[in-house]
Amino acid sequence: VLSPHRLREGARQLGVDVPLAAAKLLCRFAAQVLQQNDVLGLTAIADEDTFLEKHLIDSVSWLAVERPQAGETLCDLGSGAGFPGIPVAVLCRQTPVTLVEASARRAAFLRTAAAGLAPGVAVVEARAEVLGRDAVHRGRYDVVVARAVAPLAVLVELAVPLLRLGGRLVAMKGPRVDEELAAAGGALDALQAEVQAVHALALPFSGAERRIVRVVKRGPTPESYPRRDGVPARRPLGEARHGRKAQEPRGSGGGNG
Ligand SMILES: C[S@@+](CC[C@H](N)C(=O)[O-])C[C@H]1O[C@@H](n2cnc3c(N)ncnc32)[C@H](O)[C@@H]1O
Numbered sequence: 001v002l003s004p005h006r007l008r009e010g011a012r013q014l015g016v017d018v019p020l021a022a023a024k025l026l027c028r029f030a031a032q033v034l035q036q037n038d039v040l041g042l043t044a045i046a047d048e049d050t051f052l053e054k055h056l057i058d059s060v061s062w063l064a065v066e067r068p069q070a071g072e073t074l075c076d077l078g079s080g081a082g083f084p085g086i087p088v089a090v091l092c093r094q095t096p097v098t099l100v101e102a103s104a105r106r107a108a109f110l111r112t113a114a115a116g117l118a119p120g121v122a123v124v125e126a127r128a129e130v131l132g133r134d135a136v137h138r139g140r141y142d143v144v145v146a147r148a149v150a151p152l153a154v155l156v157e158l159a160v161p162l163l164r165l166g167g168r169l170v171a172m173k174g175p176r177v178d179e180e181l182a183a184a185g186g187a188l189d190a191l192q193a194e195v196q197a198v199h200a201l202a203l204p205f206s207g208a209e210r211r212i213v214r215v216v217k218r219g220p221t222p223e224s225y226p227r228r229d230g231v232p233a234r235r236p237l238g239e240a241r242h243g244r245k246a247q248e249p250r251g252s253g254g255g256n257g
Contacts, residue, residue, distance in 0.1 A: 059084030078149035185236015192219030
């Protein structure tokens with residue numbers, strides 16, 4: 001069941017304090033997602049207990065190790081039904097949160113949900129490839145967080161352009177992140193970013209393992225990144241192909257770079 005007390009207890013076991021009022025809001029949000037799930041197809045998790053752990057507690061789990069400081073701006077990239085961005089916005093009231101979502105249907109849901117739960121939250125319906133070239137968003141965020149959006153090599157190209165110098169990407173991953181880390185070297189080099197930490201944690205009830213990867217932006221993002229819509233996922237940076245070096249900037253295909 002969606003019990004605020006169970007939510008608090010689970011989060012507490014991870015070292016994250018969820019005040020009762022926030023826990024109640026989050027359970028209300030969960031009910032809203034589940035209620036609209038049939039129509040909107042927001043999540044594959046229909047069971048309330050699983051939802052509580054795998055969506056709500058998981059969304060705030062990383063705050064135990066990478067909590068933003070008051071006033072730092074945060075972008076949840078590929079927010080979907082609002083994870084982790086909405087639970088984070090509810091818990092971190094001092095953090096201006098922007099939810100970025102490519103799907104119009106999900107962005108519309110996010111707007112309605114956020115208005116009732118965390119009115120300061122901004123929702124932007126856009127693809128990261130476009131936002132990363134938009135002066136309003138490029139280089140603007142202290143923290144970008146993302147869960148289940150893309151392998152690290154792709155995510156780095158989508159997220160790092162949005163960060164200010166010294167800002168960090170918090171990538172929420174599963175236990176098999178080593179392969180992704182090994183494949184992300186080329187993207188990290190190209191984007192002048194560096195993996196600084198990988199935290200391991202386990203969810204409180206199921207014991208499901210998680211990895212929280214912190215990537216820091218070390219230098220300015222070259223003008224050629226992010227590449228055009230869809231290219232980062234189709235041709236991840238650093239991926240060997242046709243014997244050519246993969247880190248080529250985008251071709252003459254334009255852009256406002
Ligand atoms: C698998 S869902 C995960 C949603 C949510 N982060 C979660 O963990 O429940 C991935 C979401 O990212 C969005 N997405 C994927 N690529 C994107 C991009 N390049 N720019 C913006 N959104 C993107 C998709 O529309 C989808 O809603």
